[in-house]
Amino acid sequence: MVEEAGEKPRITVIAYSRDKFLSRKAESIEEALPVSGYDVVWVNVDTVSLVPELRKALGIHETPMKTLRRASGRARVMVFQDYLFLLLHQAYEIDDGLKRERMGILLKGNLVITIQETLGDVFDPIREGIRKGEGLFREHGVDFLLFAILEAIVENYVPIIERISSQMEELEARILSRADEGVLHRIHGIRREILFMRRTIFPLLGAFRKLRLEGGDFFSEDTKPFIDELHDHVLEVLEILEGQRELANSLVELYYSTLSMKTNDIIRILTVVSTVFIPLTFITGLYGMNFRYMPELAWRYSYPAVLMVMLGITLGMLAYFRRKGWI
Structure with a gap:
């Protein structure tokens, strides 16, 4: 939903903290930031x-x-002396x-800001x-919250x-049954x-690698293994996407192969x-040449005889083609 003109x-x-919780709305940044007494x-x-x-x-x-305000910004991590900034989508x-939306995440002290x-x-x-x-949120600090936000994305x-995988399975079945444009x-x-x-x-690979290598001081020893899993999780998702890309290419090949087989049929x-x-055209052409002397034309049964010959040729050729597996 796009922010309407005049809407705040x-x-x-x-x-x-472990034993208390606060949730509220604020009208401005100045009103939102002064929160004390919480971990x-x-x-x-x-x-x-x-x-x-x-x-x-x-x-x-x-x-x-x-970086956040730039529409073409790629996912990245910026590590400063006392805070982290992450740009993701x-x-x-x-x-x-599909739609992609930029999101900025700032970690400073006990504060996480998502924009x-x-x-x-x-x-x-x-x-x-x-x-x-529920879960581990109340038992861990701000670094675990940052991990949870990244994991949710x-x-x-x-x-x-x-x-996408489900749609490709449906398309594969449709191609095999009835392919069309x-x-x-x-x-x-x-x-x-x-x-x-x-x-x-894909840019998340480099971002999370930098987060592990350069942002380690912002994470406790308990949270660092979770950060390491983020990189592996992204790698797994990319491997699935790569498999889907190859399957999509295979579907295109299957489509054209099926189309070629139908054309061959x-x-x-x-x-x-x-x-x-x-041969039928030859016979009809032969007797359509209007020669003056064609003795068999005077025979009473010449017409049905020719039809029977043509029928016999047709049936004989069809039987031969069938025995060869051509039809």
């Missing part, structure tokens, strides 16, 4: 229009904010395909787990990939979606029909 950006604040504070901003205010309030470098399914382009995200299970005290790619159009659409997802996910049938009519 939505800012939500979630703060928690972890998570501020979510549903617009990039407040980036200048965030930069001013937190005293962070200009480069991360410029959420992926959503819409009516006419989104529009309202709506994939973090409701995290919010619910924090509110109910990666996990959200999986249903999209599973849907609509099938080929859908295959090319799926190939574009696979390429879209690969362009979205048609040509074979037309060839059989043409071959059968060659």
Whole structure:
């Protein structure tokens, strides 16, 4: 949902410790940030229009904010002395395909700030787990919350990939039963979606590798193994995408192979029909030359005899073709 003119950006604040929890909305960055007495504070901003205010309030470098506001920015990790900045992309399914949305994530002290382009995200299970005290959220610090946010973004790619796999299975069955141009159009659409997802996910490999190597000081020893799993998870997703890309290419080959086989069937049938009519055309042509002296024409049974000969030739040729397996 695009932010409407005049609509105030939505800012939500979630703060928690092992034995207490706070959730509220704020009207401005200045109102959202002063939260004390909690181990972890998570501020979510549903617009990039407040980036200048965030930069001013937190005293962070200009480069991360410029990266976030740039529409063509790739996923990346920036490590500074006292804070981390990550740029990632959420992926959503819409009516006419897939949509990608930039998301900035800032980790500083006990504070995590997520900055989104529009309202709506994939973090409701995290919010619910924090509110109910489920899982490991209340037992760990802000670094575990950052991991959970990153994991949720990666996990959200999986249903999209599973849907693509399901569509390709349906297309394979359709190709084998009845291939048409609509099938080929859908295959090319799926190939574009696979390429879209690969362009979205592939930069995460480098980003998470840098997070492990250069951002280790921001994570406790208990959380570091989870960060290591992120890189492996992304690698697994990319391997699935690569398999899907190869399968999509195979579907194109299968489509053209099936089309070629059907064309060959048609040509074979037309060839059989043409071959059968060659001797019949010869006979009818012979007796259509209007020669004056053709003794058999005076025979009373010449006409049915010729028809029987033509029928015998036809049946004989069809039987021969069938025995050869041509029809």
